[in-house]
Amino acid sequence: MPTPSRRFESVPPYLFAEVARAKREAIARGVDVIDLGIGDPDIPTPKPVIEALCAAAHNPRTHRYDESANGWPAFLNAAKEWYAKTFGVPSADQGELCQVIGSKEGLAHLAWAFIDHGDVAIVPNPGYPVYKVNTLMAGGEVFEVPLREENAFLPRLVDIPTEAARRAKLFYVCYPNNPTAAVATSEFYADAIRFCRDHDILLVNDMAYATVTYDGLLHPTALQAPGSVEHVIEFHSLSKMFNMTGWRLGFAIGNPGAIQALQAMKSNIDSKQFGAIAEAGAVALSGVDNRETMALYAKRRDYLCDGLAALGWEVPKPKATLFVWARVPRDDMSSAEFCAALIEKAGIVAVPGNGAGSEGEGFVRMSLTLPGDVGGERYAEAVRRIGESGLVPSRAGV
Numbered sequence: 001m002p003t004p005s006r007r008f009e010s011v012p013p014y015l016f017a018e019v020a021r022a023k024r025e026a027i028a029r030g031v032d033v034i035d036l037g038i039g040d041p042d043i044p045t046p047k048p049v050i051e052a053l054c055a056a057a058h059n060p061r062t063h064r065y066d067e068s069a070n071g072w073p074a075f076l077n078a079a080k081e082w083y084a085k086t087f088g089v090p091s092a093d094q095g096e097l098c099q100v101i102g103s104k105e106g107l108a109h110l111a112w113a114f115i116d117h118g119d120v121a122i123v124p125n126p127g128y129p130v131y132k133v134n135t136l137m138a139g140g141e142v143f144e145v146p147l148r149e150e151n152a153f154l155p156r157l158v159d160i161p162t163e164a165a166r167r168a169k170l171f172y173v174c175y176p177n178n179p180t181a182a183v184a185t186s187e188f189y190a191d192a193i194r195f196c197r198d199h200d201i202l203l204v205n206d207m208a209y210a211t212v213t214y215d216g217l218l219h220p221t222a223l224q225a226p227g228s229v230e231h232v233i234e235f236h237s238l239s240k241m242f243n244m245t246g247w248r249l250g251f252a253i254g255n256p257g258a259i260q261a262l263q264a265m266k267s268n269i270d271s272k273q274f275g276a277i278a279e280a281g282a283v284a285l286s287g288v289d290n291r292e293t294m295a296l297y298a299k300r301r302d303y304l305c306d307g308l309a310a311l312g313w314e315v316p317k318p319k320a321t322l323f324v325w326a327r328v329p330r331d332d333m334s335s336a337e338f339c340a341a342l343i344e345k346a347g348i349v350a351v352p353g354n355g356a357g358s359e360g361e362g363f364v365r366m367s368l369t370l371p372g373d374v375g376g377e378r379y380a381e382a383v384r385r386i387g388e389s390g391l392v393p394s395r396a397g398v
């Protein structure tokens with residue numbers, strides 16, 4: 001067999017191998033493992049969405065190629081209305097939209113649509129690896145901006161060197177943020193848009209967790225700022241908002257030229273999502289209230305964060321996302337060592353922070369989507385086991 005493309009050499013090694021091995025061993029020993037690893041909604045997709053899929057699958061119109069320009073019209077119309085209703089941005093100010101096969105696909109192909117050899121994308125560290133990996137595979141370079149606790153996990157724009165900004169074409173940001181669970185403000189978006197305007201950069205705003213928020217938070221968007229459509233493309237996903245990770249559906253919205261470039265790239269690679277899925281996605285966007293699911297995540301969050309605080313491990317309560325981002329509560333262990341010990345001594349899987357970038361070292365990520373948890377009881381059990389493990393020194397972080 002010929003060797004695969006050298007492009008793959010730019011894909012970083014899998015950092016969770018040690019944790020995955022320890023998890024397999026614990027399961028083999030018969031341990032009842034509590035897996036707080038991946039953030040994948042454990043509640044089924046809402047019934048009206050499933051019913052809409054079934055009905056649409058019977059319609060022969062969905063059995064053929066979707067020959068629309070940017071995506072299934074009913075889906076894009078629902079997305080426009082949802083965006084206007086949720087964030088108060090009228091369709092006249094939204095730019096254009098295109099459907100994506102999950103936001104991962106769109107975020108990845110945007111790099112391929114814009115990055116040539118020698119071009120730069122500014123990416124967050126820690127961050128969702130897709131931005132960096134696809135920039136590198138497309139032959140570009142990344143400038144990594146650190147997301148640090150002292151800056152509320154927002155990138156400090158003044159620290160980005162002029163040379164990097166001059167060569168950059170894309171600036172990926174993600175709020176509500178994976179992995180840090182940080183949220184952004186309208187002021188941050190205004191500053192980022194000004195920065196992008198000054199350096200002719202496209203701001204790529206990944207909002208995969210747009211309405212996965214708690215305590216009544218309505219997260220701002222970049223397109224709310226007047227005139228921002230000149231400099232912004234934003235990605236939204238049905239995956240986390242409506243428990244639809246497996247369905248592979250989302251949309252990009254914003255600068256018409258950027259949408260056209262993305263759509264041009266996509267039209268050479270995919271032939272759009274199954275129309276029945278898009279039809280069901282329209283039902284999710286126009287008629288599903290996800291507040292009950294969010295209330296369950298918030299309950300789990302409270303069990304976990306309050307319980308850990310009672311052990312002496314103070315972890316911030318996230319206002320959004322499916323994650324708790326916590327400092328490793330002891331000085332003598334790296335993130336990976338602490339996660340390995342958590343499996344070993346407590347049967348709990350957490351993700352080492354450095355898996356999302358070097359700046360994540362010293363942190364662990366725990367998800368709020370544990371299958372089988374009905375009302376927080378498995379999170380209470382996780383806290384009990386962490387307490388018994390002795391891994392949290394008393395009064396850590398207090």
Ligand SMILES: Cc1ncc(COP(=O)(O)O)c(C=O)c1O
Binds near residue numbers: 102104177245248
């Ligand atoms: C920050 C972030 N962006 C994008 C995605 C991709 O989601 P999807 O492709 O399911 O829309 C994820 C998934 O975990 C994510 O965490």
